[in-house]
Amino acid sequence: GAVVSQHPSRVICKSGTSVKIECRSLDFQATTMFWYRQFPKQSLMLMATSNEGSKATYEQGVEKDKFLINHASLTLSTLTVTSAHPEDSSFYICSAKRPGQSSYEQYFGPGTRLTVT
Amino acid sequence: GDSVTQMEGPVTLSEEAFLTINCTYTATGYPSLFWYVQYPGEGLQLLLKATKADDKGSNKGFEATYRKETTSFHLEKGSVQVSDSAVYFCALRMDQKLVFGQGTRLTINP
Numbered sequence: 001g002a003v004v005s006q007h008p009s010r011v012i013c014k015s016g017t018s019v020k021i022e023c024r025s026l027d028f029q030a031t032t033m034f035w036y037r038q039f040p041k042q043s044l045m046l047m048a049t050s051n052e053g054s055k056a057t058y059e060q061g062v063e064k065d066k067f068l069i070n071h072a073s074l075t076l077s078t079l080t081v082t083s084a085h086p087e088d089s090s091f092y093i094c095s096a097k098r099p100g101q102s103s104y105e106q107y108f109g110p111g112t113r114l115t116v117t
Numbered sequence: 118g119d120s121v122t123q124m125e126g127p128v129t130l131s132e133e134a135f136l137t138i139n140c141t142y143t144a145t146g147y148p149s150l151f152w153y154v155q156y157p158g159e160g161l162q163l164l165l166k167a168t169k170a171d172d173k174g175s176n177k178g179f180e181a182t183y184r185k186e187t188t189s190f191h192l193e194k195g196s197v198q199v200s201d202s203a204v205y206f207c208a209l210r211m212d213q214k215l216v217f218g219q220g221t222r223l224t225i226n227p
Contacts, residue, residue, distance in 0.1 A: 036217075038220075041219055043220075044217040046214060093161075095161075104149065104208075108155075
């Protein structure tokens with residue numbers, strides 16, 4: 001099946017710094033990518049939907065200036081957590097969809113655990 | 118808003134045991150329902166789906182039936198294997214967006 005990778009798998013950063021997480025579709029072109037966030041023992045929450053070449057659509061309550069999403073190519077989307085704080089510590093998961101696929105047919109990455117100290 | 122509630126884990130069973138993971142949902146319309154599975158170190162994968170009431174989704178020995186009257190989509194398997202150890206997520210789709218439950222970690226002991 002299609003593979004989506006994320007890098008890094010784990011990252012620790014200091015409060016006030018920014019951290020970038022990459023999401024790549026390895027064997028297909030993804031016109032749409034999604035970013036989710038998961039707190040311990042809680043659901044995956046959709047943060048934003050990004051379409052290649054256009055601005056991301058953020059879900060209600062997600063700060064677009066804090067969580068910068070760039071989908072500059074058909075195989076790469078990045079999430080940058082700016083001025084990170086301990087409350088941003090979480091598990092971030094991306095997914096990607098082929099053109100024409102239904103939204104449930106997303107291919108998910110393995111996730112990135114962010115810890116802000 | 119729309120939401121999904123799963124039974125809290127972790128769940129630990131012996132090989133060949135019967136599995137049920139409960140899932141209920143709240144939605145304003147008639148969503149499609151899904152179960153995803155996440156094996157260690159991998160991304161979530163679609164396990165099965167049901168798009169309307171009374172539909173039964175099945176895959177790899179797992180089954181779930183869309184019950185509109187009880188707003189439920191419980192996952193079942195008659196005889197689990199060690200290789201079924203994973204985290205299972207129930208989800209619904211409304212307006213092209215997926216809404217997930219919190220996940221249930223399942224461990225199968227030999």
